Amino acid sequence: MMEFAKNVQIPDLMKFSECLDSQKYNDVVTQNNQLAKSLGINSTPTFLLITEGKDPVGIVGAQPYHSFQEALSQLQKS
Numbered sequence: 001m002m003e004f005a006k007n008v009q010i011p012d013l014m015k016f017s018e019c020l021d022s023q024k025y026n027d028v029v030t031q032n033n034q035l036a037k038s039l040g041i042n043s044t045p046t047f048l049l050i051t052e053g054k055d056p057v058g059i060v061g062a063q064p065y066h067s068f069q070e071a072l073s074q075l076q077k078s
Contacts, residue, residue: 051075 010016019025036042047059049071057071 049075 036046039048041048041058043060045060045062047068049057049059054075057075059067059071
């Protein structure tokens, strides 16, 4: 845990560890995980671009800015 905290720069490791150990947010995490699975999302990061009346456009993985530009253009055209 300590090495992870250094990499992501958790300012208060003790507070973070207490929160994690308390499992306070387990239900929320489980619900979000189930929602993601029901939508076919199985990796992070995943972005869903949603416009009313159009099919969502998904961007999976760490993609360059250009991928987002293309996805937005696709939504505007359809």
